[in-house]
Amino acid sequence: MKILRISAQVLLASFFAFIQGCSSTSGPGNNNNTSLSSIPTNGSTFSLYTNSGGGFLDPTTYTVAASSKQHLSDSKVIMLIGLHSNGQVDTSYESFESNGDVSLWSPTWNNGAWSTLPFASRTAVNTSSDQGSGLKINSVAMGNGSGGKFTVPGVSGNPYSTDSVTVKQYTVDNGVTDDSTIEHYSFIPTLGLIAIDRTDGSPGVPGSLDSLTQYSPK
Numbered sequence: 776m777k778i779l780r781i782s783a784q785v786l787l788a789s790f791f792a793f794i795q796g797c798s799s800t801s802g803p804g805n806n807n808n809t810s811l812s813s814i815p816t817n818g819s820t821f822s823l824y825t826n827s828g829g830g831f832l833d834p835t836t837y838t839v840a841a842s843s844k845q846h847l848s849d850s851k852v853i854m855l856i857g858l859h860s861n862g863q864v865d866t867s868y869e870s871f872e873s874n875g876d877v878s879l880w881s882p883t884w885n886n887g888a889w890s891t892l893p894f895a896s897r898t899a900v901n902t903s904s905d906q907g908s909g910l911k912i913n914s915v916a917m918g919n920g921s922g923g924k925f926t927v928p929g930v931s932g933n934p935y936s937t938d939s940v941t942v943k944q945y946t947v948d949n950g951v952t953d954d955s956t957i958e959h960y961s962f963i964p965t966l967g968l969i970a971i972d973r974t975d976g977s978p979g980v981p982g983s984l985d986s987l988t989q990y991s992p993k
Contacts, residue, residue: 820838820991822835822837823972823985823988826984828984833859836989838858842868850871854867868880874896876895894940894960899915911947913944914944915942916940927989936964937970938962939962941958943956944957959973
């Protein structure tokens, strides 16, 4: 998955360390109904299709496995084993928070820190991450409420309601802001899956799109 990309990039290869502290909110424009019964269980698989816009295509299949990793005391953590089209295998984690938000962790993302996407709380989550050598990544994640409907091929219950988050990331090199990245996420709370991870393009840099193409729950 790439969460919050850092310049060279590693969920949907892309998410940063966000400061926790989201408050729970519900109401109009919020599909916050993620429950233990909707969190993907061990042995479930799902596939993401990555199109970088620059000609790079990477179908990746993730398998859900048991995890002893912990985040918050009341969160549920699952491990994701990703098999990429080139045979590369990586491991990441998702934490489903009691307030409906989702946090992600990978050793290749932002020095192995948790990254929170406030799908349900819709509270701004700010972070400043020191990458060393005078390079910092500043970002803010903001929940936008309900997103568009999403159809998952081969799964009953379509189309699914989604919640959305926008992440704005700024690269600061020795005090000078170099560039920015805007990333958009859509999450299906009734399945516990991120359906879309889209990064806007910028001058000289094509955008990218990760989309959910398959889900086989266990």
